[in-house]
Amino acid sequence: MSKVPAxxxxxxxxxxxxxxxxxxxxxxxxxxxxxxxxxxVFVEVPEPGRRVMAGEACAVVESVKAASDxxxxxxxxxxxxxxxxxxxxxxxxxxxxxxxxxMRVRPEDKSQxxxxxxxxxxxxxxxxxxx
Amino acid sequence: MPLRTPLYETHLAAGARMVDFGGWDMPVVxxxxxxxxxxxxxxxxxxxVSHMCVVDLRxxxxxxxxxxxxxxxxxxxxxxxxxxxxCMLRETGGVIDDLIVYYMxxxxxxxxxxxxxxxxxxxxxxxxxxxxxxxxxPRTDLAMIxxxxxxxxxxxxxxxxxxxxxxxxxxxxFVGMEAGDWFVARTGYTGEDGWExxxxxxxxxxxxxxxxxxxxxxxxxxxxxxxRLEAGMNLYGxxxxxxxxxxxxxxxxxxxxxxxxxxxxxxxALAAQQSAGVPRKLAGLLLEGRGVLRSNQKVIxxxxxxxxxxxxxxxxxxxxxxxxARVPVQTADRCEVEIRGRLLDARxxxxxxxxxxxxxxxx
Numbered sequence: 001m002s003k004v005p006a007x008x009x010x011x012x013x014x015x016x017x018x019x020x021x022x023x024x025x026x027x028x029x030x031x032x033x034x035x036x037x038x039x040x041v042f043v044e045v046p047e048p049g050r051r052v053m054a055g056e057a058c059a060v061v062e063s064v065k066a067a068s069d070x071x072x073x074x075x076x077x078x079x080x081x082x083x084x085x086x087x088x089x090x091x092x093x094x095x096x097x098x099x100x101x102x103m104r105v106r107p108e109d110k111s112q113x114x115x116x117x118x119x120x121x122x123x124x125x126x127x128x129x130x131x
Numbered sequence: 132m133p134l135r136t137p138l139y140e141t142h143l144a145a146g147a148r149m150v151d152f153g154g155w156d157m158p159v160v161x162x163x164x165x166x167x168x169x170x171x172x173x174x175x176x177x178x179x180v181s182h183m184c185v186v187d188l189r190x191x192x193x194x195x196x197x198x199x200x201x202x203x204x205x206x207x208x209x210x211x212x213x214x215x216x217x218c219m220l221r222e223t224g225g226v227i228d229d230l231i232v233y234y235m236x237x238x239x240x241x242x243x244x245x246x247x248x249x250x251x252x253x254x255x256x257x258x259x260x261x262x263x264x265x266x267x268x269p270r271t272d273l274a275m276i277x278x279x280x281x282x283x284x285x286x287x288x289x290x291x292x293x294x295x296x297x298x299x300x301x302x303x304x305f306v307g308m309e310a311g312d313w314f315v316a317r318t319g320y321t322g323e324d325g326w327e328x329x330x331x332x333x334x335x336x337x338x339x340x341x342x343x344x345x346x347x348x349x350x351x352x353x354x355x356x357x358x359r360l361e362a363g364m365n366l367y368g369x370x371x372x373x374x375x376x377x378x379x380x381x382x383x384x385x386x387x388x389x390x391x392x393x394x395x396x397x398x399x400a401l402a403a404q405q406s407a408g409v410p411r412k413l414a415g416l417l418l419e420g421r422g423v424l425r426s427n428q429k430v431i432x433x434x435x436x437x438x439x440x441x442x443x444x445x446x447x448x449x450x451x452x453x454x455x456a457r458v459p460v461q462t463a464d465r466c467e468v469e470i471r472g473r474l475l476d477a478r479x480x481x482x483x484x485x486x487x488x489x490x491x492x493x494x
Contacts, residue, residue: 038148038160038164041165041423060471064165067423
């Protein structure tokens, strides 16, 4: 079974989001997503300063076999992309909720974060997907 | 209902991720695809390839039939067990399938065709065989396991009857042998040494388990694809199909033009294409920048024309992205590939990219 940390929020498209103490939102992909993609070999992270809309594709992760878009869970400005992933895309496989984070966004509207799926709802979405 | 090989339950028990492949429920990966890939390049790995269709062809005129059916010439096969790689063509010169055919004896040849093309292949073979009075028998009673890698043959040999093992280890490349109702051949689809072993379906789960215990890594179709791509081997349906001829698919070497009076199916169309000038070729691509080549990406050859990636992936051995692409025949050593709206530089190289564990192109 894949890990779904209770303190995070999620998208149905398998991104996770964490509200940091400075008000920014860190985004990555879930353990389920990294397992489904398999060995990651290339990650393209967005440039800081870019403005993104909630639901906008703004990063790409590629495994040996397939490419997947990563969607921003909130509207706002990109404040950082994880540069470590350039040389070590496998960080996402090894530590999807830690060292494998993809980007950080400064949200325009905090209510968007609150409206994301909680861990229970994401687990239910996963269960529905596999049935 | 998807089709299942005799090893289906074995794969589930091993925790494999299963996917549909040509109507078959097949293991794509057991753990890490990259580790499975390296196991074959560096040591030994095994694949369940029981979805591929083994077809026995029997009759007094079987050789004559195959000289008509196939673009390569089975007249080259004189030693029992010897194998030949060939395309099977429509009259248009389009590729129905690529296959391996073994010469067993003067009344019996054995063919191995792709899983996804099985039905149309059998229909075509049966229709073509009728005038030659050749019996066409798909061997659904057999499983097939490919053991591949520098140490694969020796690890697997320890599990065979000692007499069989001795003979099997002496097999030359592209030669097979019968051993009771088993068949062992020194063939594969990875660019490494190894065997493809056909055996009665009921015996295959136990044999798979013994191979695993002997230190041969279980490998899925994911690794099989990156291995064959590094080896520069075509995948039917990606790199060639009924709309392309072998001459524009990197397979001109498999077309036997001599003797000139051999009238194989598709010959006239290929000869016409040859004399008019083959417009396209299949080339190897090495992506210069960061990114991953994928099927259907557009290739731009400045001042020459456009083409298309037919197979693309990350190469675990090169740690770069590689691919095969159908490009204008005038393409020299550079091109660009459009990836998500951006043009990235790629170098045109001659496959294979990797052979027998070694990088075979300049990086």
